Amino acid sequence: MTQSPLYSRIIGTGSAVPPDCVTNQELAGRLAARGIETSDEWIATRTGIRQRYFAAPEAMTSDLALTASKNALRAADIDLQSIDLIIIATSTPDFVLPSTACALQRKLGLRNHCIAFDLQAACTGFVYALTIADQFIRARACQTALVVGAEIFSRLLDFNDRSTCVLFGDGAGAVVLQASEQAGVISSALHADGRHTDILCAPGRVSGGAICGQAFVTMDGQAVFKLAVHLLEKVALEALDKARMSAAQIDWLIPHQANIRIMQGTCRKLGLPLERMLVTVDQHGNTSSASIPLALDEAVRDGRIARGHTIMIEGVGGGLTWGAAVIRF
Template sequence: MQTLGSFMIYTRIVGSGSFLPTTVVSNNSLAKDLLSRGIHTSDDWIVQRTGIKQRYLAKDDINTSYMAVESAKMALTDSGINASDIDLIIVATSTPDCIFPSTACIVQSKLNANRAAAFDLQAACSGFVYALSTAESFICSKKAKNVLIIGSEKFSRILDWNDRSTCVLFGDGAGAFVLTASYDCGILSSCISSDGSISDILSVSGHFEKGEIKGSPFVKMDGQSVFKNAVKVLEESARAVCNKACVDISNVNWFIPHQANIRIIKMLGRRLNVSDDKFIITVDKHANTSAASIPLAFNVARLDGRIKNGDLVLIQGVGGGFTWGSSLVRI
């Protein structure tokens, strides 16, 4: 939000879309597959620790850009804005199709969004909130009017399927927002933050060097440290954006945190004194889809009628980096 003359320019969500692969893998199915390789887990073990009951996994021929394009098409149709009128495309992803060109440039080409600048943004599971904040800056500074932001992840590519502590947690998918300049409602306040000193608690260390992969190509996580830090920074960030917008947390209609673990979400609710029924929960169905989790959850709640025009929605991300951020939005 920014004041220009006597008018306030807001960044408004005018369209949303999502894409999930067709392959649904239940906990029981995953447990059987892992057991065949000597790794023991169960539906009860996964649900009790994470709240996850199933996840969607993309087949080999479905890549990050494909899922991004499909979610973007849905969001553009929902918004009524043509791809040719998009000024900027930001794709938040930790699993790009390749090192370069950016996934965003591939998306731009496939959408025929010929006027749009395009770039990827890498902030792990906080990526979509970072993209939202970045888009807001472009719109409020009048450097762009219509912006397409997408969170798209094929995390199944970077999972060690012999590591029970991580492989049960993640899924694949994509979600998108179309944003535009507005004078009546939109993003009221936002903040993004990071702490690189604890980057080792959630990371993928692998990188190319002279044609070889150095480090691990798989997700590594210190679950207890992630839990402790995630709850702390999400609470602080929620209070900060509400205070900045002069909004009492009790007046927020819906909370959409990053869908990583139901225990993190429930603990956050207790810290904020917010009832469970105000949280949009999709982690049980989607698992952790990293940068895609927030737009996927938003679109579910918008399509089923929970999120309505005029609602106050608090969107929050937290993830590797260590990164986090929040946006308070009037729909």
């Protein structure tokens, strides 16, 4: 007997940011003490960022993931023990090992021995994680998945490097995916090109119990910008083609919140009005894998995104990695 097609649908969203909100003006003051000159106008004009959140020294990535996950689970209104897959997209795990997903599993009190693992695809991490969770559900390997993007990027920042330290912030976003006969995640497209590893990286490693090499984020901003706009347009069109849809059918574009100029450039190339693009980069800065689910949760909770809306998520990050997905909410 032929089984009916199975899809995954988002049934709950959640997010979290640390309590320490750092405005551009405050950050400029901190940098001035180091002899680094910048200003609110300089940062906002080039990036669209007005503020970001920094985690306390004792905070863990799994702590932010826990708050975001609890909010998503509360919205989904399901039995916690029904979760049979946890994927955390992060570049800033709690430890070298075990995975932050296992730490989250423990903090949630999950006792059902579900699958739990971390995924590292930098700023594209959430798109990768959502796609993988969708494939697990479509293959009937699980029924309910918790997908999280969580980062404490402030710990990778060199505050003597104005070109990077003003860009990033900390936060987490989560979604609950559940098997459904109704289409949810309609299509996705994922890619990577390791030839560009050096234009956005934090090339440190652990050896002998110490950090070797450069553990701070470094970036060739111009190279990233040129590649990002081109790759995001291309992968968005690929995901739309797989979904047999046009850009005009997208109600909301949720790009990775890296830089307002990249975001606007991609939106225009798709022929979408800027009013249909979600923007939270001004509030959170670049939170890497957390940025898309943070923006999604905000728009769901304020009512902009409603059931039946079609959304597109897309991101590009170190690796280089890039990807997009078309989702019926």
